[in-house]
Amino acid sequence: MAFVTTTITGARIFDGERLLDHTAVRLTGGRIAALGDATLLSPGDEHVDARGGTLLPGLIDAHVHLLPGAPRQALTFGVTTVLDMFSKPDTVRDAVARAAGPDCADVRSSSVGATAPGGHPSMMYAPFPSVTGPRDAGRFVADRVAEGAAHLKVLYDDGTGGPMPMPSLDVPTIAALTEAAHAAGLVVAAHVSTARGALDLLPTGVDVLAHVPFDALDAAQVTAIAAAGVAVISTLSVADGFPGGSLPAEPALAARLGPAWRAVLERQQQRWLPPQLPDFGAARVNTRLLHAAGVPVLAGTDAPNPGTVHGASLHRELGYLVTAGLSPAAALTAATARPADVFGLADRGRVRAGLRADLVLVAGHPDEDIAATQEVRAVWKRGVRADLDGYVGSADEQAGLAALRAQTEKVIAAVRDRLGVRL
Incomplete structure (x- = not known):
């Protein structure tokens, strides 16, 4: 360089x-x-x-999943570091290698996250190594370290926060994974989607909740999360994949997206949705309450979930944080200094x-x-x-769109098989 x-x-x-x-x-x-x-x-x-x-x-996006070329796309929107929360090792290797150059955001990844056999997100990423119980923890963490993981992702989700049940790790297994990760010097980010799930994991010592819960937190639960010293990644911009939110409605962002990504977002707005949708209003209230209680809130998008795009969606996330009750300055901190502190990135933010x-x-x-x-x-x-x-228009864009299309088709087939619905 x-x-x-x-x-x-x-x-x-x-x-x-x-x-x-x-x-x-x-x-x-x-x-x-x-x-x-x-x-x-x-x-x-x-x-x-x-x-x-x-x-x-x-800017730092504290929750993404990599696509080919995604770090290059992120950089065009001012996102200079992305924290990947579950990608296959070959995708991570390619992204990290490209990040050594000047045209891509820096990449820190968990590589494969720890989940139960058949657990979330198997529909999108299987096959990959899974965890059957506490005895697997040491080997699983060692394998992720060997792949170059900068943090560990654990998944605690039995589907109660979504449209279908699925296998999940149990609390003792996550405690064992957390202990092994901390021994290896890794921060642990835990996927949860419900208030109950968040409270279940606090005794395990996880460092970060990878999502704000989608159901309402009560005052005692907010106090418990604050007392545990965990940080929370907001991921409020996933609302853009559902009725009522739209990234292309922002002219400055839409202009930089290019026609191919705008077309993807338009198609995603027409996709099948389950009858019970997440309560994004509750998630925004939770964000306000947690921030007011002193919980470090980190801006993250969960891109490329439907409705989200690497880089562009972090700006939408900042807007959602302000709507939730953070000041504009606090929202900026949530995308700069705060994730740098939580994930040990002392040289940036x-x-x-x-x-x-x-x-x-x-x-x-x-x-x-x-x-x-x-x-x-x-x-x-x-x-x-x-x-x-x-x-825009590059081979990186084409590769990312092709990978997203393949992932989407895989998920559609799995949902069709499990729910018996026509998508």
């Missing part, structure tokens, strides 16, 4: 937690060299006049001297109006300015 010394002047700078007095940032060698004012500009620097825009840390030069310049004042993040003007990954237009 060829580094160019760049100085950005005339910017409002949000450092991941607050607006700074500085107006300029100098980038060299892939790092933030200094913050200050226009006097940082030296002869020979590449000069970027921010013209009153706001400079943010590169803030605008500070010495950290990675992962930055996004947006128009307007997103710390006051969160919709301003959608107007992405420039993105730097490790100090190299990204090409924001090269993904």
